Amino acid sequence: MTTPRDASPSRRIRANGDGTVYQRKDGRWEAAGYVLAPGNTRKRIRVYGTTRKDALAKLTEKIATSNRGVPVPSAQGSVSAYLTYWLEAVAVHHLRENTHTRYTTCVHQHLIPGLGKKKLAKLTAKDVRTWLNQLRITCQCCARGIDTLRDQSRCCAAGTCCSKRLSPLTLAYIHSVLKSALEHAVREEEITRNVARNVRTGTPRPRRFEPLTxxxxxxxxxxxxxxxxxxxxxxxxxxxxxxxxxxxxxxxxxxxxxxxxxxxxxxxxxxxxxxxxxxxxxxxxxxxxxxxxxxxxxxxxxxxxxxxxxxxxxxxxxxxxxxxxxxxxxxxxxxxxxxxxxxxxxxxxxxxxxxxxxxxxxxxxxxxxxxxxxxxxxxxxxxxxxxxxxxxxHVRLRLQRKAIDSLGTALDVPANNTSLSPCGDEPCSTTTLVR
The missing domain is CATH 1.10.443.10 (Intergrase catalytic core)
Incomplete structure (x- = not known):
């Protein structure tokens, strides 16, 4: 005898607030439930999986995150759209004009061409790390078409790459601009975390300068x-x-x-x-x-x-x-x-x-x-x-060296006085000698 549909183990009734899980006509499983959204509101979300267990695990994870007070990301647009919004509506009011100009140049020359097409909510630390690694080894003449604008080509268009790569300081600056933009997206509850903070670019060496003597x-x-x-x-x-x-x-x-x-x-x-x-x-x-x-x-x-x-x-x-x-x-x-x-x-x-x-x-x-x-x-x-x-x-190190040399001079024993006792004028006690 066939088991009734309602009594099927895969169709058992779930508790209130646990959401619903069912199989779609295309064979996939869909789970739906309510989670916390920006503005302290509730929002119904849907997740999908190849099996019932898959879909249920995804929904359970999102509900558990919501119960900890973390709202679900509301960003549906691309990284490019958000960066444009951030520059025009946010950064312009908090940065000095020249700083905003540098940020804008960085966004349009590097961030949007590299990460602009990705969805903001789906951007991962791996995406950022892969892009930075690629940027580190990419010739800028080739990537930005600089050579094609010259009167006489001397790089990729001429068949010999000049390997004009970005300096570590420039890479660190580009990374910091991305972190600033994503940090604001976190504050506005567009995304749950700043993935750029999980990427380590290494500490670049400070620019060396030679001050006047x-x-x-x-x-x-x-x-x-x-x-x-x-x-x-x-x-x-x-x-x-x-x-x-x-x-x-x-x-x-x-x-x-x-x-x-x-x-x-x-x-x-x-x-x-x-x-x-x-x-x-x-x-x-x-x-x-x-x-x-x-x-x-x-x-x-x-x-x-x-x-x-x-x-x-x-x-x-x-x-x-x-x-x-x-x-x-x-x-x-x-x-x-x-x-x-x-x-x-x-x-x-x-x-x-x-x-x-x-x-x-x-x-x-x-x-x-x-x-x-x-x-x-x-x-x-x-x-x-x-x-x-x-x-x-570097100056402090020189001063330290000078101080150490001065101490060394003070501790030097005069060459013509070999009769100095380690105990001074007093006779040495056997208990003071350490082997």
Whole structure:
């Protein structure tokens, strides 16, 4: 006798809240149940399997996850769609304009071509790791079609790949942009976890820089003497201010009688606003610093020279209020300052360095003079002392070597005194000798 349909073991009644499991006409098994959704609501989901046990296991796992308070992912779109939304609706309100521009370039050049077609909810750590490994060995001339845009091909189009690969620092930056985007997707409960955090790219070596020595710094200051921006370069070497902070200084920020300067803004060129005064890089960067006597004298001379330029320019003078200006009184473009700096390096016979390396030179010279790390951190405006300690670790190692050598000198036994007793003037006791 045939067993009734309702009495079949595969059709037994499940408890309330356990969901339902049944076989479809195509032979697959389907399980459906309610789980937690974003916004503290409930949502009915369906999972499929080749057997009843398969489908039931998938549903049970999702219900168990829901019972722990983890909502089911709501993202149905692609990674490309979400990254576009994140850039246009989220990141634009939380990032500085230049940072947002770099993020946008990174997303459109690397993230969307590599991961854009995948579903956001189905993106796995393996997908991210495989893509990063492929990106690490891919020639960028070939991948982005750079060679085809050149007047004369010299890479893939010419049949010889130049192997222009991304640096470890660039790969780490691309990975960090993806992590930031997925982290926001987790906060908005679009996905349950940030899979990019489970991928390790390795710690890239920090960019090496060669700061100026004390002798080279003196040569540079000698070469700038007589230049209309001598006070700027002297201030940069003595205080370690960033390029934008120097160009963003107003006369009202300086108290020449008290010998202090208030760092309140930075001058940068942006795509939307052109040359714009922006808030400092971090909250710690907004600070008040002491000015050395040499800089105070240079600033007073610079102020007098600027007054003469103002009288010469007459009606063409632009009242910008900046300490360092063009001969017409307008703000100096950071790119033009870099060109001037490069010419002065050549004049001084010095190797070519970045303007930002003047900041590194200041910190290096201060450390070598024995200045406390916390004082340098406050002067440079670093948010955390760990940044200062990490960036200038090579200097600290040199100081350690110097200290160890000094200790070794102190512990050396004079060559002409071989009668020294290990116990000093007192006779050695047998209990003090250790074999």
């Amino acid at each position: 004390a002798v080279e710094a003196r040569w540079l200051l000698t070469a700038t003497r007589g230049h209309r921006l001598h006070a700027l370069f002297e201030l940069a070497l003595h205080t370690g201010l960033r390029k934008g902070e120097l160009l963003g200084l107003h006369w009202e920020d300086l108290d020449l009688d008290a010998g202090t300067a208030a760092i309140r803004r930075t001058l940068q060129r942006t795509n939307a606003g052109g040359l714009t005064a922006l808030p400092t890089k971090t909250r710690a960067s907004e600070r008040r610093i002491a000015l050395p006597a040499r800089c105070l004298l240079s600033l007073r001379l610079h102020h007098a020279a600027q007054q003469r330029e103002r009288d010469t320019a007459s009606t063409e003078w632009q009242h910008s209020g900046y300490v360092f200006t063009t001969p017409q009184g307008s703000a100096i473009d950071p790119t033009n300052l870099t060109r001037t700096f490069t010419l002065l390096l050549r004049k001084a016979g010095l190797r070519r360095i970045r303007f930002h390396d003047l900041r590194h030179s200041t910190a290096t010279l201060l450390l070598e003079q024995g200045v406390e790390l916390v004082v340098i951190k406050e002067l440079l405006g670093h948010a955390h002392i760990g940044v200062t300690a990490t960036v200038y670790a």
